[in-house]
Amino acid sequence: MNKNYFDNFLWNDRELSHKIFNEINFFSNNINRKINIMEVCGTHTMTIASSGIRDILPDNINLISGPGCPVCVTSAGDIDRILKLAQEKNVIIATFGDMVKVKGSQGFDLNKVRAFGGEVKVVYSPLDALKIADENPSKKVVFIGVGFETTAPLIAYVVKIAYQKNIKNFFIVPLFKLVPPALKFLLDSKISKIDAFILPGHVSVIIGYKSYDFLIRKYKIPSVIAGFEPLDILRAISLILKQLYENKPLVEVEYFRVVNKKGNETAISLLDEVFRKSDANWRAVGKIYLSGYSLSGKYLKFDAFREFHIPEKESVEVKGCLCGKIILGLAKPLQCRYFGKECTPSDAIGPCMVSSEGACAAWYKYGIKK
Numbered sequence: 001m002n003k004n005y006f007d008n009f010l011w012n013d014r015e016l017s018h019k020i021f022n023e024i025n026f027f028s029n030n031i032n033r034k035i036n037i038m039e040v041c042g043t044h045t046m047t048i049a050s051s052g053i054r055d056i057l058p059d060n061i062n063l064i065s066g067p068g069c070p071v072c073v074t075s076a077g078d079i080d081r082i083l084k085l086a087q088e089k090n091v092i093i094a095t096f097g098d099m100v101k102v103k104g105s106q107g108f109d110l111n112k113v114r115a116f117g118g119e120v121k122v123v124y125s126p127l128d129a130l131k132i133a134d135e136n137p138s139k140k141v142v143f144i145g146v147g148f149e150t151t152a153p154l155i156a157y158v159v160k161i162a163y164q165k166n167i168k169n170f171f172i173v174p175l176f177k178l179v180p181p182a183l184k185f186l187l188d189s190k191i192s193k194i195d196a197f198i199l200p201g202h203v204s205v206i207i208g209y210k211s212y213d214f215l216i217r218k219y220k221i222p223s224v225i226a227g228f229e230p231l232d233i234l235r236a237i238s239l240i241l242k243q244l245y246e247n248k249p250l251v252e253v254e255y256f257r258v259v260n261k262k263g264n265e266t267a268i269s270l271l272d273e274v275f276r277k278s279d280a281n282w283r284a285v286g287k288i289y290l291s292g293y294s295l296s297g298k299y300l301k302f303d304a305f306r307e308f309h310i311p312e313k314e315s316v317e318v319k320g321c322l323c324g325k326i327i328l329g330l331a332k333p334l335q336c337r338y339f340g341k342e343c344t345p346s347d348a349i350g351p352c353m354v355s356s357e358g359a360c361a362a363w364y365k366y367g368i369k370k
Contacts, residue, residue, distance in 0.1 A: 020234045021056070027241035028058040036062045036193050037240060038186075038329055040179065041200035042069035042357025043228055049362035051230040054370070061237065064192070064329040065362075067182050067282065068200060070147045071098045071355035072327050075281040077315035078175055080104040083113060084310055085142055085173070092119040092136060094129035095144040101354045105316040126158040126172075133162075133170040142304040145172040150202040152176045152293055153267035156274035159295070159302050171304035174294050177280055179203050180211050181291035187219050192329035196222040196240040198233065201255045208263030212251045220249045227255040274299050283351070284317065284324020323350030326359050333363040340364060 028035070039045055045065045048054055054063055067073045083104045086093045093110060100110040100120060114120040119139075123129050126143050133141035145155050155172060162170045179200060186192055199212060204225045215221045222243035226236035236254045243249055253259050271293065280292025295303045304310075317324060321338060325331035333339050333352070343349040345361055352360035362368070 017231060017234065020231070020238050023238040024061075024234065024241060025058060027238070027245045028060055031241065031244055032060070034060050034062060035195050035241070035244065036064055036329070037196045037198060037237065038064050038066040038192070038194050039198040039233075040066040040068045040183070041198070041202070042072070042355065042359075043202070044068070044198055044200070044226065044233060045359055046357060046362050047228055047230060047233060049366040049368055051233075052366075053230060053233060054368065057237070061241075064194075064332075065326065065359040066186070066197075066329055067177075067327045068148075068179075069327070069352070069355045069357040069359070070151070070177060071102060072323060072351045072358050073177055073182075073282050074102070074146055074175055074351065075283045075286075075315045076105055076317055077313035078281055080106075080313050081305060081310050082144060082173060083108070083110065085304060085308060086110055086113045086118045086120060088140075088308055090139045092121060092132060092139050092141045093144065094121050094123045094126075094132055094141055096124075096146070097122045098355045099144050099146060101348060102351045103318070103349065105318075126155045130158050130162060130167065130170055133167055137169060140169050140171060140307070143170075143172045144175070146175050148177055148179055148200070148203050149206045149271075150200075152275065153206065153264070153270050156270045159274050159299055160270070162302060163299060171302050171307055172295070173304045174275070174292070175280075176275070176293040177282065178277070178291050178293070180207070180214070181288050182282070183212075183215065185285065185288045185291070186328070187215075187221065194221070194329065196244065197224075198236050198240070199223050199225040199251075201225060201227050201232075201259065204253075204255065204259045204263070206264050206267050208261050209251055209253050209259055210261050211263070216249055216251055222249045224252045225255050225259050227257070281312070281315065283315070284328060286315075318349055321350040323352040323358075323360070326352050333360040334369070336360070 110120045129143035224236040224239045275293035276296035277290045278294040279287045322331045322336040348354040352358035
């Protein structure tokens with residue numbers, strides 16, 4: 001352990017921090033093999049980077065970033081479709097900030113569309129997009145719906161409001177992704193060597209821990225749902241190692257203060273009303289079965305791709321960019337030839353450097369060297 005570590009970072013409970021780290025050391029020494037733990041959530045990736053957790057773990061524990069950044073996993077083909085939408089006449093694109101810098105296959109992004117006269121507005125909530133539609137009745141407002149189960153309920157709520165108020169110039173791009181099907185894909189494909197998962201806290205608040213039963217039933221993969229403080233993540237690692245040491249795989253809830261078995265039933269009911277599960281395109285992977293949400297029934301008319309007749313587009317990745325491999329746990333940012341050179345947060349080649357939750361952005365911001 002870096003002896004200055006606990007002096008350099010503020011911990012809520014220093015004594016507990018030492019206790020957890022001693023547990024980690026004990027289990028890792030007794031397991032005595034390389035252990036690959038994938039943190040699925042991009043917020044976990046940022047916490048691990050900012051707190052220096054990777055530097056103090058035993059050498060045989062390898063933390064790998066997974067597909068937990070919604071911007072990063074949006075396929076290149078879907079980015080091209082968004083850019084095409086943005087060039088339509090009398091269209092205002094409303095989006096969260098990260099999306100404006102994600103480049104399509106031709107090397108331009110929503111920022112460049114805006115520079116050439118397109119209307120692109122950064123919003124903090126889909127409710128802001130609905131307000132823009134109300135204020136601009138002669139234009140069609142399209143909100144870019146990118147996110148996991150955490151973001152989707154609020155967007156479903158806004159779509160429902162638009163339906164109830166009969167707002168005819170508001171649309172969304174439904175590019176939501178679901179976490180459990182992605183985990184199934186990773187394990188079934190055996191693309192990555194994964195010994196355990198640190199599962200996302202925010203997503204789990206919505207879907208509940210019962211949604212991960214398949215990880216034990218079918219795959220026997222130790223998993224812990226973790227909160228977002230450094231101590232949460234260290235505790236999750238300790239619990240995972242204990243499961244491996246005892247050969248008793250479980251889905252445990254470290255983030256017990258907000259995660260329950262069934263999740264947020266109100267949010268789930270709203271999702272079931274507005275959306276249906278559908279196949280979704282993931283960057284570097286292609287389609288994953290029933291891994292996304294599409295609008296359904298009476299809400300289908302709010303689908304922007306349908307309204308503007310924009311078909312699916314084949315994804316073309318930037319040659320040499322390792323973002324696809326990084327989100328699959330097959331590479332680390334420093335292995336990319338563009339990292340920190342041609343690709344920086346101010347002028348990113350791949351979305352892993354664009355997004356505030358991307359692995360490349362985390363490694364760049366906090367100067368990670370290994």
